[in-house]
Amino acid sequence: MNYFISKTLGIEDPNVIFDNKLEEIEYKGERFKCYYAKVTYIPDYCESCGVCNTNYSIVKNGFKSSRITIPKVSEMNAFLILKKQRFYCKHCCSYFTAQTNIVDVDRHISNNTRLTILDKATTIRSQKSIAKSCGVSNSTVSRVINHAAQDIKHLPFSTLPKHILMDEFKSVKQVDSAMSFIFCDATSHKIIDIVRDRKLYSLKNYFSRFPLEERNKVLTVTIDMYEPYMSLIKEVFPNAQIIIDRFHIVQALNRALNMSRVKLMNTFRRSNRPLYNKYKRYWKLLLTPFEDLNAFSYRKLKLFKSWQTPKGVVEYLLSFDTNFQHSYEVVNELRYSLKHNNSKDFITTLNEVELNEVCFKLKIVLKTLKKYQLYIDNTLKYPNITNGPIEGINNKIKLIKRISFGYRNYDNLRNRILLTSRLYASPIKKEIKQPKVA
Template sequence: MAHTHCIKKMLGIEDPNIYLDDMPVVFEENKQVKNIVVQGKLSYTPRCCKKCGITNDSHQDIIKNGTKLSTIKLTHINFQPVLLRLKKQRFLCKHCAQTFIAETKLVERHCFISNIIKRTIAMELREIQSMRLVAQHLSVSNSTVIRVLEKVAEPLEANHIYLPQHLSIDEFKSVKNVSGAMSFLFLDAQNHRLIDVVEDRRQNQLIDYFMRYPKESRYSVKTVTMDMYSPYLAVVKDCFPKAQIVIDRFHIVQHLNRALNSFRIRVMNEAKKKSETDYRKLKKQWKLLLKNEWELDVTDYRTHRLYEGLVTEKMMVDYLLHINPRLRQVYTLVNDLRFALQRHDFDQFKTILEESRKYVLPKKVRTTVQTLFKYQEGIRNACLYTLSNGAIEGVNNKIKNIKRSGFGYRNYSHLRARILISYRLTASQFEPKALHYKEEKRRQEEKEKAKAN
């Protein structure tokens, strides 16, 4: 018996009512697929009749009555499917003269795919890979994978009751049929746990969504970290009246860099007619121009194919800036603002912004300055708190990769389910057989109670 016990353990068959044959493992080839087939029997003494519910106290009312053979997809070993050929005991109830088949928590009723494989599918769905690939690896159909996806994601839904004190919000590019193709996600800014994904990021939809949470939860939110997207301001004002807005520092820098870069392109295109070499320098060295001024190297002299003689980074930047005096002006402004931000010095930041109002700036840079003015309260908070949207950007990145792995998603709910599984599913959470059994037990108890009354 010992070897069958080992095989059972290895394959993850926990049900004590399953008895493997003495020589349980055979190999079969079916449609050019080599299967490992494990043979066994499922039998026990039932406690009651499944059909009429009579208890089997005397062990006389219910008798064994033949078996029913079923083949269960158990697991996968060495890229080969492992099948369990199980003779399930059939019982005959003398009381109601009906028959029923023995059940096991290894597999759900009317199902040929074991819960072991379903759990493997769920765990595989957490990783960045297409659902088709998961199906292929475990030799199940695509629709099985989708069924598991839907079932597993269901209990992972947010409860719409609790909200953390510090929220971090962002949007991501969703599927095409979602209006605007942008969806919304938010997480706990402190422990970086994903809370929920919302299909539509538009203002009214978000307000409707957050209004589902009880007032106490919404009023307990202290900060909301976000990027500079104006509809969010109204959402925060309506739904979280006690919360302070924190603009993500990375986004402020990104905004500044974009302004500088767009002006560089303008200068570059102007230079095209005058000097080919200036044009090429401005084109190739965009990265150097975006580097923080205080981090430029001033001591390391090197040769550079665009320059004659030995140059340092600082010398090259100086050259680029001399091409157009307005470029130098924008460059200085952007660097001063970045520097103030890095030192968490909001007063300095605001002073620079106000100073910049006095002189003429290129249109795009002016718009950026105005945007920063509009969000100054949030920028002030960004200097005060250490909260950032770093974690949510990481989530965003993973979503992008999940989408790419499946060559895009057509179905929003499937994408959403995969995001929830990726971030909210833990190994202990997925125990369908436990759930299954609990429910069965509860039903049985209810039936017995009803009988006793």
Template sequence: MEQFNFIAQLLGIKDPNITILEIVDARSHTEVIAKLDYPASKCQHCQGQMAKYDFQKPSKIPYLECAGYKTLICLRKRRFRCSICGKMAVAETSLVKKNHQIPVILNQKIAQKLIEKVTMTAITESLAVSTSTVIRKLKEFQFKTDLTWLPTNMSWDEYGFKKGKMSFIAQDFDSLKILAILDGRTQATIRNHFLRYSRAVRNRVKVITMDMFSPYYSLAKQLFPMAKIVLDHFHIVQHMSRAVNRLRIQVMNQFD
């Protein structure tokens, strides 16, 4: 029993009502046979006293890898029956949400990999989950845009999200709150996004800081006629540094 308690700690299973009964080597993966049981409580329907009834068929819960092997928790959950109204209830655990099969810790791992530069196929293979599970988690990250407000000072920039492709990001210059993350930095992509805001909202913007990417300037003047355009000093210094470096190389090549 002490050994199984150690295994529970190793797997990060913190629910004291889960008891590990056996560890099975299934060659391709490791199966953790466990049960979920605790004293009966009051019935949620009639407030009568529940009584222990039986166990459900094992729920097969995918889990994080352990020692390089995929792990599957076969969890038998206690069922309770009300002695008055006859309603049935199933034991609940912090390991996995009610009516869900994917444990909380695995959902957290999916979220972590989505933030990193990991493909969806790689996530499904490494965590042994379906593509639909990853997509459901991805939808939780959908950015909701408030079309009724824009900051007085806004900054535009781009970043490398995909290999060989730049994406656009806009944020509040003062609070650094992200306003938009767009898959691409073309004029059409940026224009279509900001035209969703009314002219009155766009006219509230007074200053836009940006780099020296030329298409930004004319587009910003069209979308935000009341705003002044300010070039980001970081990019100015960066361009000067590159120019000096190119000149240095040209001079060095003359002595070769």
């Protein structure tokens, strides 16, 4: 019986002997299962003076009972009423208590329960939910997470990966601008560290604490088009190439094209209401790559009297304004070159476009892309490096904050984020392909 109970509860200490007693009690309005056991053995030495247990110099001296919280059994909270053997040393006249791997000294939360809390903390759920599922208090969950985060933090300013992803996320109100900086490894997708704010001087002070030899080993840094990051990389990573994330390039082009569509659409608001409705309804088709539009499948579409294809709808909407049509063609050419990693065509299209022939919003984006065309060339040289992994981490952070109804303390939020990434070892997600030398 003792063997089956210990295996069921995940207790492998041979010195723990279970009683054939199991009862249910009510504690703080909830039902708990209570298991009873005792731990006893013959000690080899005194824990106080260190004298060896010879000639019966250490004798047993009763028991000390403690109530230990253990993981749920059959979805019911459980306690282990553990009687620990007390010992008396005749040599130094001191007392000490038998120890077990079930629980650490001076604690009443079992190690298995602590591990369960940490495992659940890596998932998207609130601390209150974790506390309820483990039969502990919310403050206990917070304390366990913070304690574990201190142990798994990055070795202080020791090493840096060769390929880095940088971004920021919405933090807590007590942080300046409410934005915190986060960066991770591009190969393992593991969070390296989180900095309290994303201001340039704060980031310079942070990265300057890494040895210059480590900073020189960084080959690429992937960012969005946030200019302070560019000046930061040039200063702290002398050998790193700046890569602008391709998602942000496409996003800037699509946003400019969509804003141009809205501006053109509003010109028909009163003069041609049916055309206004068409621009408003079929905005997704205008943002879809032209090569992906179907040109052969005719079907009946709303707002059109005759059967149309998606490509026919787009050609119809482009026929009312030459600037918008030219803007649409430029955006599609740039997106197509970016999708197929054709650096030559992308730069050629970017430099040959006449800014006076495109819409105003797109003109601003094209000027920005021309300014950063050297970094965009690096984007196309490293096709398998993107900020997708760190954007996924940021999305997970948003979900954790939302399901927890927000965080007030920055340190608690930071520890929770680090725990989700570092509790388990991260395998290599991808191999970074080096660019071909022409």
